[in-house]
Amino acid sequence: MKGSLLSFKPQVYIKDLSRHVGEEVVIKGWLYNSRSSGKILFPQLRDGTGIVQCVVLKSAVSPEVWEALDHLGQESSLVVRGKVREDARAPGGYEIEVTDAEVVQAATGYPITPKEHGVEFLLDHRHLWIRSRRQHAILKVRHTVVRAVRDFLDQEGFILCDAPILTPAACEGTTTLFEVDYFEDEKAYLTQSGQLYNEATAAAFGRVYCFGPTFRAEKSKTRRHLTEFWMVEPEMAYATIDDVMELSERFLTAIVARVLDERREELKLLERDTAKLERIAPPFPRLHYDEAVRILQEGHERGALEDRFEWGGDFGAPDETYLSQQFEKPVMVHRFPAAVKAFYMARDPERPELALGVDVLAPEGYGEIIGGGERAASLEFLEEQIREHNLPREAFEWYLDLRRYGSVPHAGFGMGIERCVAWLCGIEHVRETIPFPRMLYRLRP
Incomplete structure (x- = not known):
């Protein structure tokens, strides 16, 4: 599985993860949210069909991948590779244990944040x-x-x-x-x-x-x-x-x-x-x-x-x-x-x-x-x-x-x-x- 993850096929869609438990898959999408717990990252990825939580162990990926994901802004586009596992606590009931990732475009300053926004602002965006x-x-x-x-x-x-x-x-x-x-x-x-x-x-x-x-x-x-x-x-x-x-x-x-x-x-x-x-x-x-x-x-x-x-x-x-x-x-x-x-x-x-x-x-x-x-x-x-x-x-x-x-x-x-x-x-x-x-x-x- 060498080469760019962006060109990897076939990709799997988040809505279909239940059919790939235990398998290694490639998901292409956007960063919906992310939180960190020391040497573990929990980025949430959306691909238009759903949202899945990813788990990234610092020890399981290259320093370059860890650094890119650790500072990635909301709605950045990225591709991740990892194994699908069931987890009732996770959004949608599944998680991906990430082994590799590729940032397609790193976004900064996404204007729609978790705070309250007025209707006119939201319609303008x-x-x-x-x-x-x-x-x-x-x-x-x-x-x-x-x-x-x-x-x-x-x-x-x-x-x-x-x-x-x-x-x-x-x-x-x-x-x-x-x-x-x-x-x-x-x-x-x-x-x-x-x-x-x-x-x-x-x-x-x-x-x-x-x-x-x-x-x-x-x-x-x-x-x-x-x-x-x-x-x-x-x-x-x-x-x-x-x-x-x-x-x-x-x-x-x-x-x-x-x-x-x-x-x-x-x-x-x-x-x-x-x-x-x-x-x-x-x-x-x-x-x-x-x-x-x-x-x-x-x-x-x-x-x-x-x-x-x-x-x-x-x-x-x-x-x-x-x-x-x-x-x-x-x-x-x-x-x-x-x-x-x-x-x-x-x-x-x-x-x-x-x-x-x-x-x-x-x-x-x-x-x-x-x-x-x-x-x-x-x-x-x-x-x-x-x-x-x-x-x-x-x-x-x-x-x-x-x-x-x-x-x-x-x-x-x-x-x-x-x-x-x-x-x-x-x-x-x-x-x-x-x-x-x-x-x-x-x-x-």
């Missing part, structure tokens, strides 16, 4: 903050959520048909969109939803979904908002609002089950009460908008809500929080007033002032994580809505074609990944649920 154990855990949960989303929809027979990010018009007007210059003085917008394009691909494939970044130019500073976030949007032909609620229910249940199955350790590190997540199973409560208004008004009368909610309004964050706190499972609020929903929403035939839309509110006060419903199938109705909303007719001609050529009842929803991850992790702000958050006053790093 987000490129380094993501190396911490808490951020690691959150982003691993996010990874599992994304995999669960794709696996569920793929297994249900949905076809991935991604929608464009640059669009000529908005789903609901352009007041909350980022405008960009396109070619030859034409304007384009960063998408706020792929739904209109989903309706086209659903007419081609039956059941589809798009999954990618979306953008909202709302000047919001709440804990639930990002200006760039990831959204998954399934769409189904020959479907109604009831199909949306049934699919949402199974969809969320599958995601929660996957996270509980694969990310117990991460949830434990985050001090998440998993008993609350284990209650997530069908059926979810379904709440008509009228009933939701009654609950909110009673909450105001009891002093639980500062403002009285009036029928006809859309929910604000305090309203969503209060409603979701009344249930241990996600609650589906359906049939909102059409005036607060998008122009393409189908109307309730029994009460035309209501839209066949549904918001799914996560429990524990996390608010809306899914929004969707049934789309209008009538060409004449959509033409009228486009006029009433003063939308540019020419920009929606292709969309109207979907009602001219084989229009059918169809429905779908969108789920924001970051809000879902925040709920599952039990964390306060969505800014920790994406590697590099974009917010009203945050564009760097």
